[in-house]
Amino acid sequence: MCPKSSSSDERGFTLIEATISLTLLLVVLILSMGFLISMRTFSQRQEMFTEPRQTARRAIDYMSYYIRGAGDMNFRANAPDALVSHYRLGGADQQACYNNVSSAAIADLDTDLFSIATLTYSGTAPFNYLSGVTSSSPSVVGFQQGCGTTTNDTENLRLFKSLTGAHMEGGQTVSNLMLMSDSSGAWAYYKITAYGASQCGGSATLPCSSGTVSSCPGIQVTCNPAAPMDPPGGAVSIGSPSLNFVQLSCFRVKGGQLQQKSAPFNPANATATEDALFSPLLDNIEDLQVAYIYNDGNIYNQSVAGRLPSPGVPPQAGPTVTTPGATDATNVIGMRVSVVGRSSAIGAYQQVTKNRYFRPASEDRAAGAPDRSYHYRLTSTILLRNRALGY
Numbered sequence: 001m002c003p004k005s006s007s008s009d010e011r012g013f014t015l016i017e018a019t020i021s022l023t024l025l026l027v028v029l030i031l032s033m034g035f036l037i038s039m040r041t042f043s044q045r046q047e048m049f050t051e052p053r054q055t056a057r058r059a060i061d062y063m064s065y066y067i068r069g070a071g072d073m074n075f076r077a078n079a080p081d082a083l084v085s086h087y088r089l090g091g092a093d094q095q096a097c098y099n100n101v102s103s104a105a106i107a108d109l110d111t112d113l114f115s116i117a118t119l120t121y122s123g124t125a126p127f128n129y130l131s132g133v134t135s136s137s138p139s140v141v142g143f144q145q146g147c148g149t150t151t152n153d154t155e156n157l158r159l160f161k162s163l164t165g166a167h168m169e170g171g172q173t174v175s176n177l178m179l180m181s182d183s184s185g186a187w188a189y190y191k192i193t194a195y196g197a198s199q200c201g202g203s204a205t206l207p208c209s210s211g212t213v214s215s216c217p218g219i220q221v222t223c224n225p226a227a228p229m230d231p232p233g234g235a236v237s238i239g240s241p242s243l244n245f246v247q248l249s250c251f252r253v254k255g256g257q258l259q260q261k262s263a264p265f266n267p268a269n270a271t272a273t274e275d276a277l278f279s280p281l282l283d284n285i286e287d288l289q290v291a292y293i294y295n296d297g298n299i300y301n302q303s304v305a306g307r308l309p310s311p312g313v314p315p316q317a318g319p320t321v322t323t324p325g326a327t328d329a330t331n332v333i334g335m336r337v338s339v340v341g342r343s344s345a346i347g348a349y350q351q352v353t354k355n356r357y358f359r360p361a362s363e364d365r366a367a368g369a370p371d372r373s374y375h376y377r378l379t380s381t382i383l384l385r386n387r388a389l390g391y
Helices: 007-068 153-163 210-215 271-276
Strands: 086-089 092-095 114-129 135-141 167-169 172-174 178-181 187-190 194-199 218-223 242-254 257-261 278-283 285-294 332-342 375-383
Touching: 007 114, 007 242, 007 278, 007 285, 007 332, 007 375, 135 194, 153 194, 153 218, 172 194, 242 278, 242 285, 257 285, 271 278, 285 375
Parallel strands: none
Antiparallel strands: 086 092, 114 135, 114 242, 135 218, 167 172, 178 187, 178 242, 194 218, 242 257, 257 278, 285 332, 332 375
């Protein structure tokens, strides 16, 4: 006779099996969650670690474009204003480059600031008529690249405005600050304060006389700024010049941002006025340092001992001096640019009980105090190509 099974024993075994299954499931879930959390923490930690590297790389890549293309299309004088360190505004000397800034109104303390000219168009446009470097009377720039084979004044004026950076300023359409030079190498700054009509008719006789400005082919323009900007040393006599299509830019770090302005730095402006002219490019940049490479092989500002004399940037004699000094800005053929990027504060994804990291030393600036962020310095040596090639 077979023994009789017990329903209570079956229920007991079922509960034990269910308990074991739930326990195993719980163990698997806990292990999986622990693994996922650790992988997520690792991923976020790696992201923070690489963040300053990527930021510094983007900053260097962007500025390299402007530095490599530095030039002012002044062939006779070998691009004397490719690097803008000084100029005159309203008769007063102004500084356009800074080494280890000492005023927070200019840029972040101890960072560098530099201004540079970059080609925007490979050609030049002769002045078919020049009423004056600055004058309330119109001049005529012989620009006809938009005319084509037919008379297309609308397209010609549109292209000219695009190449000269036409924008609204003070309620009127003005150009970016540009440069003009003549066959002797003499040069001056030029900013269009009013655009006139385009005249594509190519049958007019050149050069035009002051009495027949309306018949000159090209674009009518007026340059009559409130505060004229002159080269270092003051304005020089300039005859039969051409307009050179360049963009003057300034780069700085302020408020932890890499910023750019489409003109040289102007220390004469009020802080709020100057700040409004800068555009933010990248966040989490904490240092910008520049070392200047000269045509005699010397490198300056790579250390405190090798720093240029006060104010610590290349002097710039301007076109009135025929033989500039050895450290003049005209003798700079390259720039070694260093950028330091930083991450957000560490602590959310890893245990940090004390300040373990610091901003690295860069050129003639010492390392920073310990903190809780990752830092990365990236350095690039960039040749001022147009100046080195004689353009």
